[in-house]
Amino acid sequence: MPESGTKSPRERYRAQVRGEIKERAWEQIATAGASALSLNAIAKQLGMSGPALYRYYAGRDELITELVRDAYQSLADAIRAAFDAGADVTGLAHEWRRWALEDPHRYLLVFGTPIPGYRAPDDVTAIASRIMAVLIDAFAAHTFESPATPFDAHLDSHRQWAADHPAPSAVLHRALTLWTRLHGILSLEVAGHFAGMGFDPALLFAAELDALLGH
Amino acid sequence: MPESGTKSPRERYRAQVRGEIKERAWEQIATAGASALSLNAIAKQLGMSGPALYRYYAGRDELITELVRDAYQSLADAIRAAFDAGADVTGLAHEWRRWALEDPHRYLLVFGTPIPGYRAPDDVTAIASRIMAVLIDAFAAHTFESPATPFDAHLDSHRQWAADHPAPSAVLHRALTLWTRLHGILSLEVAGHFAGMGFDPALLFAAELDALLGH
DNA sequence: ATCGATCGGTTACAAGTTATCACGAAGACT
DNA sequence: AGTCTTCGTGATAACTTGTAACCGATCGAT
Numbered sequence: 374m375p376e377s378g379t380k381s382p383r384e385r386y387r388a389q390v391r392g393e394i395k396e397r398a399w400e401q402i403a404t405a406g407a408s409a410l411s412l413n414a415i416a417k418q419l420g421m422s423g424p425a426l427y428r429y430y431a432g433r434d435e436l437i438t439e440l441v442r443d444a445y446q447s448l449a450d451a452i453r454a455a456f457d458a459g460a461d462v463t464g465l466a467h468e469w470r471r472w473a474l475e476d477p478h479r480y481l482l483v484f485g486t487p488i489p490g491y492r493a494p495d496d497v498t499a500i501a502s503r504i505m506a507v508l509i510d511a512f513a514a515h516t517f518e519s520p521a522t523p524f525d526a527h528l529d530s531h532r533q534w535a536a537d538h539p540a541p542s543a544v545l546h547r548a549l550t551l552w553t554r555l556h557g558i559l560s561l562e563v564a565g566h567f568a569g570m571g572f573d574p575a576l577l578f579a580a581e582l583d584a585l586l587g588h
Numbered sequence: 589m590p591e592s593g594t595k596s597p598r599e600r601y602r603a604q605v606r607g608e609i610k611e612r613a614w615e616q617i618a619t620a621g622a623s624a625l626s627l628n629a630i631a632k633q634l635g636m637s638g639p640a641l642y643r644y645y646a647g648r649d650e651l652i653t654e655l656v657r658d659a660y661q662s663l664a665d666a667i668r669a670a671f672d673a674g675a676d677v678t679g680l681a682h683e684w685r686r687w688a689l690e691d692p693h694r695y696l697l698v699f700g701t702p703i704p705g706y707r708a709p710d711d712v713t714a715i716a717s718r719i720m721a722v723l724i725d726a727f728a729a730h731t732f733e734s735p736a737t738p739f740d741a742h743l744d745s746h747r748q749w750a751a752d753h754p755a756p757s758a759v760l761h762r763a764l765t766l767w768t769r770l771h772g773i774l775s776l777e778v779a780g781h782f783a784g785m786g787f788d789p790a791l792l793f794a795a796e797l798d799a800l801l802g803h
Numbered sequence: 804a805t806c807g808a809t810c811g812g813t814t815a816c817a818a819g820t821t822a823t824c825a826c827g828a829a830g831a832c833t
Numbered sequence: 834a835g836t837c838t839t840c841g842t843g844a845t846a847a848c849t850t851g852t853a854a855c856c857g858a859t860c861g862a863t
Contacts, residue, residue: 383831383839406701408623413820424822425841433821485701486621487779498784524795527787534785549787550796557772564702569713570749572742572764580739581765598810598860605811628849639851640812648850806863813856820849827842833835 391429393419398440402478407437407488437482438494444483445500448472452507462511462551466582469555477563484556485564502536508548509538515586519543547585554581606644608634613655617693622652622703652697653709659698660715663687667722677726677766681797684770692778699771700779717751723763724753730801734758762800769796 380388397415412433416426430436448469455468473480487493519525521543528542528549535545558581561567562574595603612630627648631641645651663684670683688695702708734740736758743757743764750760773796776782777789 381831387839408703411820412822421841422843423841424824424843427822428840481701484776484781485779486696488621488623493780522795522798524787524791527791531785531787534787546795549792550799553772553776553792553796554769555772556776557768557770560775561699561768561771564700565708566699570746572739572746572749576739576742577764577768580737580761581768583737584765596860602810626849627851636812637814639814639853642851643811804863806861808859808861810859811857814854816853817851818849819851820847822846822848824845825843827840829838829840831836831838833837 387429390419394426394429394436395440395443398436399476399479402440402482403476406478407440407482410437412436434488437488441482442494442497442500444479445497447479448483449500449504449507452504456507456511460511461514462508462586463582465508465511466551466555466578470559470578473559473563480559480563484560502534505535505548505552506538508551509535509540509544512544512547512551513540515547519546522546551585554585602644605634609641609644609651610655610658613651614691614694617655617697618691621693622697625652627651649703652703656697657709657712657715659694660712662694663698664715664719664722667719671722671726675726676729677723677801678797680723680726681766681770681793685774685793688774688778695774695778699775717749720750720763720767721753723766724750724755724759727759727762727766728755730762734761737761766800769800 394415397418398410401410401414410433412426412430413423416423419426430439451468451472452465455465460468525542525546528545532538532542532545535548538545555578558574558578567574609630612633613625616625616629625648627641627645628638631638634641645654666683666687667680670680675683740757740761743760747753747757747760750763753760770793773789773793782789
């Protein structure tokens, strides 16, 4: 977030307070989860009492929406940076996992059970498309001798989720499959469903990655 | 739940009210999600006011815990029934999906973001083991020529999650993979993350199933 | 059959939450 | 300086979960 230079001091102060609010919100989410987020507690932590916070965010939903957007953007940045640094699909997948485990509640806020009231803002789907585009680019380097499945044919005419990326539909399929398979493992791991099972989730993750990338 | 015959009328009444409470709770969860569950509203719907509900459930956590247990048991029964009716792995997977889509919030209550305070009761992991055992039995009918992965070796010494099922670790691996891959798709679908993407989730589901069962 | 303890339900209350309103103080701009 | 927007305040409303005290009906035992 550079380039916040030419602004009125009022707006700079406002932006800074909004940032502090989000910071405290993330602290609360990291410890107690998103549904335990308390605007009152945040305000108290910042030294101001109760309704002052409503000058900065219209309500709980708006704050959460912005947190979701930030989290999405954070994932997009991490994936993009890894790709620009030369990471292949395996590298992107491990970066994805690192990002998920770094803050489990953040991952669940983005990909987990949706908050009852709120609806995803439109720009979030744009960020998602950008993430998928990076995955597709990474897969485009590989070559696959994959038999065309019925789903591949279906994808040929349904590719707006990938920002109409010109890659062949088999590649789109791979990218989509990478997403769903990684999410299957990561969401279960992050939600603690592997807890009492004994095996090492990292090994399962690696095995799934190997299986996808041509056994 | 047969064999609830020889009970004191007090206990029968109590059991019936507890059942009605859970019914209303499921209605609320199905419409507004688990985090919007209101004990007051449930009590009001049942004609009794507020704190009377605490005679039946010690608090929110205990009610949710029982709902989670019931949902788990419901899935276990559905899978078990399909298996006993002769369903193969494909049939079990579709039954799993049918169960998930039948009540999305129920699926998310079990496999989604965990509720902040509550912890999964011990018997839930036992039910999970029973489900996994059915999956493993279904896979045991298949034969695989799979190269032993490092994860397979790891699973050989970490199989208590499958109730120490005697199947070879490659089969355990398949069953575990089925779970995580199906959950990856189903959780994203149920949480609405495929909403604006355009493609048909059912075809993606079928494609993943085909890919897993030996392309 | 009467007596007594337990159970079920009630109202009242405490401590929280989100959110709105009306007001005062302080900075910013003309 | 004067005005005007913004920020923070306390008061208030309508909620929530959960506890405490009380009262009546029912069930079990004598």
